[in-house]
Amino acid sequence: MIEVIDLVKDFGDVKVLKGVNLTIEAGEKIAVIGPSGCGKSTFLRCINCMEDPTSGHILFEGEDLADMDVDINVHRRHIGMVFQQFNLFNNKNIIDNITIAPIHAGMQELRKQKRARRKAVFLNLFRRKDTAVPEITLDEEAVTKAAEQLRERKNVKTKSDLTAEEKLILSDEKELQKQLRARRRALKRQRLDVPDVTLDKQTICAEAEKYAYELLEKIGLTDKAKSYPSTLSGGQKQRIAIIRALAMRPKVMLFDEPTSALDPEMVGEVLELIRRVADEGMTMVIVTHEMGFAREVATRVLFMDGGVIAEEAPPEEFFTAPKSERLKEFLSKVL
Ligand code: ADP
Numbered sequence: 001m002i003e004v005i006d007l008v009k010d011f012g013d014v015k016v017l018k019g020v021n022l023t024i025e026a027g028e029k030i031a032v033i034g035p036s037g038c039g040k041s042t043f044l045r046c047i048n049c050m051e052d053p054t055s056g057h058i059l060f061e062g063e064d065l066a067d068m069d070v071d072i073n074v075h076r077r078h079i080g081m082v083f084q085q086f087n088l089f090n091n092k093n094i095i096d097n098i099t100i101a102p103i104h105a106g107m108q109e110l111r112k113q114k115r116a117r118r119k120a121v122f123l124n125l126f127r128r129k130d131t132a133v134p135e136i137t138l139d140e141e142a143v144t145k146a147a148e149q150l151r152e153r154k155n156v157k158t159k160s161d162l163t164a165e166e167k168l169i170l171s172d173e174k175e176l177q178k179q180l181r182a183r184r185r186a187l188k189r190q191r192l193d194v195p196d197v198t199l200d201k202q203t204i205c206a207e208a209e210k211y212a213y214e215l216l217e218k219i220g221l222t223d224k225a226k227s228y229p230s231t232l233s234g235g236q237k238q239r240i241a242i243i244r245a246l247a248m249r250p251k252v253m254l255f256d257e258p259t260s261a262l263d264p265e266m267v268g269e270v271l272e273l274i275r276r277v278a279d280e281g282m283t284m285v286i287v288t289h290e291m292g293f294a295r296e297v298a299t300r301v302l303f304m305d306g307g308v309i310a311e312e313a314p315p316e317e318f319f320t321a322p323k324s325e326r327l328k329e330f331l332s333k334v335l
């Protein structure tokens with residue numbers, strides 16, 4: 001689902017990521033641990049397109065997010081992120097906090113549909129002729145290939161030393177180009193299909209709200225729908241932040257130390273929710289200092305150190321049989 005290839009990220013002279021390689025399959029739960037400042041957050045921020053990689057590739061379902069021509073906004077919608085600090089909008093109530101992004105995305109989609117429709121209607125003003133589009137009677141691939149091979153072999157401009165067969169190849173090529181031009185011309189004159197606008201604002205808002213209430217119900221906070229974030233506990237806020245990300249129906253969830261800023265008594269309820277999301281099959285990457293949680297929930301644990309993934313293994317092996325001295329030392333401090 002996600003493939004990270006030779007990811008490098010510098011901040012000026014500071015080399016943070018020095019060539020990270022990682023393949024994440026759908027359904028995997030990957031825990032990332034490592035010393036403070038080793039680049040864990042930077043790594044997640046690169047996957048989420050909040051940082052531009054200095055070099056390397058991040059393939060999300062085959063499309064390279066590091067490629068400047070790719071519309072990352074479309075992809076970012078499929079990547080949910082939860083931070084240490086929950087970043088809720090304090091001047092919006094809980095329901096509005098959860099629905100704002102899905103409504104925004106829906107409205108963007110609606111505008112796109114309207115634009116496409118307007119464009120087709122406008123262009124059709126000049127396309128009065130319902131022209132028949134001529135067929136191509138020659139085999140485009142075969143003719144092009146034969147002509148190409150002929151050009152490699154001979155100078156086709158000096159026609160004199162061409163055989164009859166070779167002359168035929170060239171005349172076929174000429175005919176093919178004529179047909180292709182005629183077809184293009186006809187297509188330009190033909191009326192376009194006018195696409196339907198399938199969305200409308202009311203439905204977008206109603207559906208976003210309906211799903212937001214379902215998610216709130218799931219975490220038992222339906223009664224907080226109209227409350228403001230300042231009236232919630234840290235654990236409640238972080239659980240709202242998680243379902244706010246889920247409201248976009250992401251394909252993958254990234255968690256950056258989601259419990260580090262919480263009072264100890266609130267850690268449990270947040271981990272419990274993340275565990276449920278994991279059990280429902282969500283693909284996730286979670287940076288955490290909760291070793292017990294990583295061991296229980298992760299399918300794979302990575303040790304990030306010195307800007308690379310220094311070691312990785314299934315959780316049992318990772319915690320009971322670390323290979324490198326660095327990881328042994330790190331684990332002896334945190335376990
Ligand atoms: P971690 O999450 O593992 O603690 P970070 O990814 O937050 O580490 O940071 C890794 C290094 O990159 C740190 O040395 C940090 O100071 C540096 N860094 C992170 N973001 C920036 C930035 N925007 N500008 C400059 N340096 C940064």
Ligand code: MG
Pocket residue numbers: 040041042256257
């Ligand atoms: Mg960090």
